[in-house]
Amino acid sequence: MSIDTGFDKRVDRIVRTHDRIRRNGVVHRVGKDGLIVTRPRVARPRFPLRGVLVVVLLGFAFKGLLWAQIGAAGYNDRVERLRQGTVIEKAGAWLLQEDAVTIWIGQQTRPYLRR
Structure with missing residues (x-):
């Protein structure tokens, strides 16, 4: 000392x-x-809010495009098959379940898709 x-x-x-x-x-x-x-500079942990928002929006867009391409009955049938699978498949079925945003995006994009 x-x-x-x-x-x-x-x-x-x-x-x-x-x-x-x-x-x-x-x-x-x-x-x-x-x-x-x-x-x-004061270092504060920042939560990547913009990144999370982009991922959520892309997820809804993906679900809506799948709904528009396959159709409502086919989409629900495939989600139902996922519900019968493993834990990971059940989690995927929960994420991919049909909701109002998915239906709206699917209805808006359906005219632009080839069948």
């Missing part, structure tokens, strides 16, 4: 700050006195 513990504490704080700057980047601010102060 050093004689000057205050100095060691200041050095440790500076090292921690520089580690945070290296990990998260910096934010520059201009103070009232005109001095530019560099601080570490």
Whole structure:
């Protein structure tokens, strides 16, 4: 241990700050006195909301296209066959079950599909 513990504490704080700057980047601010102060950027875990939304929308589009291509009776028959399968197939059947959004997307895309 050093004689000057205050100095060691200041050095440790500076090292921690520089580690945070290296990990998260910096934010520059201009103070009232005109001095530019560099601080570490606050790292907050961000939930990829946009990515999840895109995946959900693509899933509904996929279901709607399948519903339009196969038809309502064929689609429901295939989902029913999935319900009789393994646990993973049952989960797929639950995800692929017919709903209002699927039917609406299927009705909108049906005229554009070749039969």
